[in-house]
Structures are given as structure tokens and as C-alpha cells.
Amino acid sequence: MSAGQNSVAVVTITYSPGDTLEEFIESLQTEPEARGRIIVVDNGSTDGAPERAAAEHDSVTLIRSPGNVGYGRAANIGERSLEADIEWVLIANPDTQVTPGAIATLLEAAASHPEAGVLGPKILEPDGSVYPSARSLPSMRTGIGHAVLSGIWPTNPWTRAYQQRDVSSSDEVTAVGWLSGAFLLARRSAFDQIGGFDERFFMYFEDVDLGRRMYLKGWRNIFVPQATVVHIGGASTEKVADVMVRAHHRSAYQYIAKTHPGLVWKPVLAVVRVGLAVRAAFLTRG
Template identity: 50%
Template sequence: MTSLPEEPGSRQNPPTVGVVTVTYSSGDYLHNFLRTLAAATTAPVQVVIADNGSVDGAPEQAAADHDNVTLVHTGGNLGYGGGMNRGVAELDPNIEFVVIANPDIEWAPGSLDELLAAAARWPRAGALGPLITEPDGSVYPSARRVPDLVSGTGHAVLGAVWKSNPWTAAYRNDAAELVERPVGWLSGSCLLVRRAAFDGIDGFDSRYFMFMEDVDLGDRLARAGWLNVYVPTARAMHAKSHSVSKFPERMITAHHDSAYRFLADRHRGPGWAPVRWGLRAGLAARRRIAISAALRAQQGTSAPTPPTSPTPPTPEARR
């Protein structure tokens, strides 16, 4: 009697890769994420959807449609890092590699297999990231340097008004070639992480609700002796990258708060107090200017919609 082939995730064919995505009413983006993921790897995959409070039914539909998908309700909007930590905790502990990705990612065929092959070439890689494109095909600068106090402040203050300034160029690593190489940090919109490395630094710092959580992750991986490796032969498209929030004041405030936290955490102690005070004051002033400009731009395109609820911004709109 001929036995039936084992399904992915069975005892004889266990998942070798875990995929975690955080949702917040992601709609059809989640469907496209899972559809393209099927062609991204030949390996058995366990998928965990960590849902931060969707009301569109998309996570439930995905779990019903796919046998390898597990839905976890986080109990509230934990932000991207907190949601990811909850999702990773749900994975089989024997899984060696974990994909961390936004639900608005669309995978190129074979892209995850390419990342796994690169992980074999770089045994000290704690995180590996693909080349990420915008919907129009342009390359998003997803492999960057870790900002120090000078470059970080220069980028924060001048990045929006003088895009070609040297501090922003250095931070974005614009002049670097599209070759496989170690970098400072990789965009958290699509990452392959080694489970031992991720667990070894306790995953994402959940104090970052959105923005800078991936910079912090990459920096802490490097400080723990791991590499962040850019793999441009693997490709993914970020469908909503740089999307504009209906409530820019919330997005901009979250971004500035995270920027302060990242730099302040790395300049602790009484000796750095004047620097932290100056940084906080400078970022507060820039935040007010940025919010004012964003609201004016919003009014120029359509009538602004006044906030009707305290719902925080969605994690997938963070980049």
C-alpha cells in the first residue's frame, strides 16, 4: 500500500523556516504576501501572523486558507517590534531561521532561497536582507550605516530640506554598490534572521513602537558579534513603502521619539546630559516644523480628515 506524501509541517517534513508578519488591517497586501511567498522558497515554511487588532478579517481568512499559517492575536496594537517578538515566540523552537517581514512585501521567485544560501556563506550573519524595490521599481536604500551622534543629528535636522547633505548620504549609504556585503543595519521590512542571534539579544526592543526598531536591532546584533549582510541577489518589493499617514502628526512624533531614544540610549550618563538635552530640544523643534509642513501638504491635496479616534498608526506604514 502506497503512503500519501507528507504535508509541509508534518512530523517527517517539519518546517525549516519560520515567517512572521505583523498585521493591522492589511487587506489584500497580506494575500499577496502569502501568494508570492509560495514561490520564494522550496523549503517547508511555518508562517505566523501576529495581529495587532485588525478589523478587516484578512488575518482570519489567511489562516483559514493556508494550512501552514498560524494566527496569533496580540491583544492590542503592540507596534512592530512588540508584535514581531510575540510572533517569533510562537514558532517551533527547532526552526533555525526566521523571516521578519511587513505584510505589504511581495517576494520575487526564489528570493528566500537566495537568502538562505547566503546565510550558509556567512555563518556569522545574524541578519540578512534582500534588495528592496519600491512599486515603481526604484531601489529603496535598505542597507545603511548605523547613525552616530553627528551623522544622526545631521540627517535628522537636514534630511527633509537638503536631501543631498553629506550626513544623509553617509547614513543612507547611497554611494555603495549593489554587492553582497556586511552593513550597519538592514530594513526591518524584510529580513532573514538567525534564530540564535535574534534570541541572543532578546529580539526587538519593544519600547520602539515604530521607526528605528530595525536600526536598534542591527546595531545590537553587531555589538553582540553578529553580522548584518546585504544580499542584493535576493529581491522583494515593498508595496506601501513611504506611505503617507492620514494623521502625519502621529507618524512624525513616533519617528522623532524613536530617533531620540536610539541616540540617547547610546549616550548615557551625566556627562552626556547636555547633549541629550540639546538633542531633545532640536528634535522637538524639527518635529513641529515637519508636522506643520505635512499638514500643509495634506491640505493642498485634499481636505484633511480630523482624527476621530485614538487609534495609533499601523506598524506596516512605518517606513
């Protein structure tokens, strides 16, 4: 193992997380590497869960962000609050639960892969099915094909190429384009080198963009399926599902625009923007 108990810290972002936060913290108690330093960055909860966690657990530090600043900015706030000797930052949703040994397994993989800037586990749904968390970076064509057809033709070739479900279901440690931001172990030196998450993404695609920028700086995003976590589901986002759909589509456009700069792409981006707006309106109708 390359990291001791004092060199790993956990950062989780909350927005009225309900009971999932306590369940997340309890699941970390099986992980000696990560249970001692837990930063909860709260984006404006009204359910009292972050305050209860801080009061009941000596390992939990509560930081209140200046309003609902989004996932990436809140994660950056948490990371920047950490002591200088923290080498690894586990950034996770509070609605995930760690299975025993997952953190140690990620750290062991990191020791074998010094090129790893970010490592991610296999993510399971509550029913045991595998969530496609290890994906390729989307091209313009793949992204459009996935956006247009995934809802009506889930097995279309663009969605298959983007989601790489065979990779997420495999048992091989693999370098991928990006890893789900629901649960990431980030090498702090790499995270700081690229400036953390791009805070212009309020929610969604900040993990895609992180993976892309890691790759551009020579780091790799390593999928470690021997480590597993369970993603219970969005206790916060399910209450504002329509808002999240619109945020997802805005971030999708933002990512495409960021990765396709220049005047030559302006007409294409205009069409993409309208198409994504129409799709968001269709999904949130009624």
C-alpha cells in the same frame, strides 16, 4: 542551501493591512523554503484581513497581540511562538512582495557567511527604484545632520553617509551597520541571544537597534542584493501619517539616548529632544 523547508518560518505584523497581506502570502508561494509556516501577529486590525488569511490558508497561524503593542514586540511574540527546530525567522512587513528565489538566495548567502546574524535583500520601490535599506549605524553627528537637512538638502554629506545609497544599489554582498526591518532573515540563535527586538521602540529604529546589538555580540548584518523584494508601501501607516511621524521622532530620540548614556550627554540629549519635537511639530502642522 543550509536550511530545509521545515527550518524557516515567516513572521509578519499586521494592523489593518488591507489587500497587501494576501498579496504578500501569495508571493511566498514561489518560495518552498518559507511558504509552509507563516505567523501573522495582529496588532488590532479592524479590516478582517488577518482573519481571512488564516481561514483561507492552512499555512497561516493568526496570533492576536494584547493590543497595538508595536512592531518589535509583535515580532518577538511571533518568534517566541515558533517550534524549537525553526532555525531561521523571516520577519517582514505584509506590504512587501517576494520575488522568486529571494529566500533561497538569502539562505545560500547565509551558508557562505556563518557570521551572519541577519541578512537582508535589495528592496525595490513599486517604480523599480532602490530603497536604501542597507545603512550605516548613525553617530550623533550624522543623525543630527540627517534629521535637520535631509528634507531641504537630500544630498547633504550626513544623509549620504547614513543612507549609503551606493551600497543598497550595488550588486556586492556586504556587511553593513543595519538592515531595514521591512524584510529580514534572522538566524534564530542570534536573535534569541540578543533578546530579539528591544520592545521599548514602539515603531521605527527597532531595526537600527537590532543591527547595533547584533554587531556588539559579534554577529554581522549581511546585505544580499541578489535577493530582491518589492515594498509596496504602508497600507496601515499612511492612514495615520502624523502619528507615525511623531513615533519616528520619539524613537529617534530613544535610540540616541540609549546609545549615549551618562550624565555628560544629558545637556546634549535635552537639546536633541527639543529639536526633534520641533521638527515633528513642523512636519505635522495643519
